[in-house]
Amino acid sequence: MKQPIVFLAVFTPSDSSDVSPDAALVRRLLQRDVSAFEELYDRHSRLVYALVLRILQQATTAEEVVQDVFLQLWRNTALYDGSRGAFVPWLLTMARNRALDQLRLKGERQRRLEDQTDELPPVAAIPDFEGSLDEKRRAVRVRELLGSLNPRQKRAIELAYFEGLSHSEIANALKEPLGTVKSWIRNGLLRLKEGLQTAP
Amino acid sequence: MNGSDQVRDDFCELIEAYALGALDSEERTAVAAHLATGCAECTAALGEAQRLVSQLAYLAPEYAPSDMLRGQLLKTVREEAAANAKNLAKSGLRAAIPFWMLGAVAAMLLFALYNAYELRVTTNTIQQTRAELEKQIQQQQESARELAIARREASILTDAKSVKIAMSADNKDLPVLQATWNPELGLVVSGQKLAAPVGGRTLQLWLIPKAAGAKPVPSVTLRPNQDGNLDLLVANPPGRPSGTKALAITEEPEGGSPQPTTAPIWVGAVAGK
Numbered sequence: 001m002k003q004p005i006v007f008l009a010v011f012t013p014s015d016s017s018d019v020s021p022d023a024a025l026v027r028r029l030l031q032r033d034v035s036a037f038e039e040l041y042d043r044h045s046r047l048v049y050a051l052v053l054r055i056l057q058q059a060t061t062a063e064e065v066v067q068d069v070f071l072q073l074w075r076n077t078a079l080y081d082g083s084r085g086a087f088v089p090w091l092l093t094m095a096r097n098r099a100l101d102q103l104r105l106k107g108e109r110q111r112r113l114e115d116q117t118d119e120l121p122p123v124a125a126i127p128d129f130e131g132s133l134d135e136k137r138r139a140v141r142v143r144e145l146l147g148s149l150n151p152r153q154k155r156a157i158e159l160a161y162f163e164g165l166s167h168s169e170i171a172n173a174l175k176e177p178l179g180t181v182k183s184w185i186r187n188g189l190l191r192l193k194e195g196l197q198t199a200p
Numbered sequence: 201m202n203g204s205d206q207v208r209d210d211f212c213e214l215i216e217a218y219a220l221g222a223l224d225s226e227e228r229t230a231v232a233a234h235l236a237t238g239c240a241e242c243t244a245a246l247g248e249a250q251r252l253v254s255q256l257a258y259l260a261p262e263y264a265p266s267d268m269l270r271g272q273l274l275k276t277v278r279e280e281a282a283a284n285a286k287n288l289a290k291s292g293l294r295a296a297i298p299f300w301m302l303g304a305v306a307a308m309l310l311f312a313l314y315n316a317y318e319l320r321v322t323t324n325t326i327q328q329t330r331a332e333l334e335k336q337i338q339q340q341q342e343s344a345r346e347l348a349i350a351r352r353e354a355s356i357l358t359d360a361k362s363v364k365i366a367m368s369a370d371n372k373d374l375p376v377l378q379a380t381w382n383p384e385l386g387l388v389v390s391g392q393k394l395a396a397p398v399g400g401r402t403l404q405l406w407l408i409p410k411a412a413g414a415k416p417v418p419s420v421t422l423r424p425n426q427d428g429n430l431d432l433l434v435a436n437p438p439g440r441p442s443g444t445k446a447l448a449i450t451e452e453p454e455g456g457s458p459q460p461t462t463a464p465i466w467v468g469a470v471a472g473k
Contacts, residue, residue: 034281038274046264047257054260063269074277085247089254096257100221139258146259160222161256167217168224182217189216193252 022087029077037074044088045070047135048095055099055162065102069095100164145195146188152176153184160185211235212245219249349433356382356433363441367449367468377430377449377466381441387434389447394424400454405432406464407439408446416448421456444470 022043028036048069053062072094073080080090146154152174159165159173167185171178211234217223218231235242356362357380365379367389377391389405397403405419417438424430448464 032281032284034274034278037277041270041273045270046262047260049265050260050263051257053263063265066265067269067273070273071276074280085251089251092254092257093250096254138255139262142255142258146256157220157256158259160217160220161253162260164221166224167222170222185217185220185222186213189220189249189252192255193248196252196255 020086023082026077026080026082026087029074037070040073041070044091047088048091051092052095052099055096055103055164061102061106062099065095065098069098096161103164141196142192145192149188149191150184153188156181156184157188211239211242215242215245216249216252219246219253352385352435353388353431353433356380356385356388359385363470365447365468365470367447367466369466371465374465377468379447379468381437381447381470383440383442387437387447389422389430389432389434391424391430392428394428394430396424396428397451401451402454402456403449403465404452404456404460405434406448406450406460407437407444408448409439410443410445416460418456418458421452422449441470446470 022040025036025040025043029040045066049062049066052065052069053059056062056065069091073091080087146157149157156170156174156176159170160167165173167178167181170176170185171181174181176184211231214223214227214231218228223231235246359382361384362380362382365381367377367379369376375391375393377389379387379389381387402421402423404421406416407419408416419438420432420434422430422432446467446469448460448468449466450460450462450464452461
């Protein structure tokens with residue numbers, strides 16, 4: 001029998017250990033090391049921007065949010081507590097929250113529905129993540145796992161994550177029973193969890 | 201499984217949806233309240249759930265932010281870092297001054313202040329001492345002068361050449377004044393139980409010459425002390441006993457007169473020796 005191996009370092013609690021590159025960079029960032037900030041930006045700005053852009057669907061606003069997120073990181077580095085989790089999930093959570101706040105604040109959701117032509121950003125898609133094979137493999141794996149779900153189940157998760165909808169709002173949007181939506185989301189996340197913890 | 205375990209399991213079932221932000225208001229409030237109780241298991245589960253949910257970011261299409269954003273961010277960060285370094289340098293300069301040096305400066309300042317205070321105190325003391333010395337010298341001079349007067353008066357009163365003159369008044373209520381005149385040492389006039397003139401008036405001594413038709417010669421003004429005693433030394437009377445017929449005392453305006461303006465109160469004949 002093939003032994004399961006750890007596939008995603010970022011997903012395991014040990015990823016928050018002091019030896020991770022991000023942890024070392026954050027320590028330097030606390031010393032106001034600009035080069036550490038530059039390195040952290042280069043390592044994670046694409047993923048942060050992609051997430052924010054996916055939520056806001058508008059490149060200019062997305063860049064404003066990304067700028068806010070990284071300035072927040074620079075100015076309030078101490079807000080990140082390495083003992084409570086890995087850096088990347090913390091950064092992504094902050095970026096997502098800011099983007100959703102922006103989405104709600106400006107009614108961008110409604111604007112986007114009315115103006116679908118402004119969806120795509122002017123910057124060309126980057127086909128890979130430079131210098132980060134783990135990140136690329138992680139992205140592929142997450143897409144595979146979510147792609148294996150019922151399309152409506154995947155859509156329910158996307159509505160929750162990228163548009164900040166609640167169970168009831170998703171049920172209304174998909175015209176599905178509330179209980180079904182709850183089960184879809186919970187089971188989908190559990191499947192993602194299991195899939196990330198072990199490699200096939 | 202007891203009731204508490206059941207509640208915890210119920211919340212743990214909701215924890216992924218809570219991390220996803222998908223719970224409706226009522227459930228979200230309930231989970232938040234449970235987490236606020238400090239349930240370690242659910243708190244740990246929430247951390248795991250947040251890490252799991254963050255993986256959904258990889259579903260987003262891959263795009264890169266513009267180089268302009270990177271440039272703007274780095275410019276801002278570098279400026280803030282430089283400003284921060286400048287502030288640190290300022291505070292570092294302050295910190296570079298060792299505590300002992302600050303203490304030494306403070307001690308020197310205190311010492312200087314103390315010295316200034318001491319100098320002022322010493323100066324005041326010297327001034328007070330000088331004033332006391334001057335006062336003592338003045339008192340000594342006064343005593344010496346009084347002693348000299350007393351010696352001279354004693355000499356006049358005891359010298360064989362002196363002439364005794366009794367000066368009596370027409371008013372029998374007034375005491376007799378005694379005058380002693382030495383041709384070399386001067387004239388002494390003394391008396392007791394005298395009333396001092398009032399209303400800007402004073403007593404004045406006159407020498408009445410022997411020469412016929414000669415006018416009275418004005419001498420000093422005099423005034424008894426608070427006890428009514430009179431002890432007057434006229435060191436240089438404007439005449440000599442041999443040429444003087446009598447001594448007289450009148451009441452005159454303050455400062456004296458060149459000629460008598462009132463009748464004599466006391467008169468004493470000068471008997472020649």
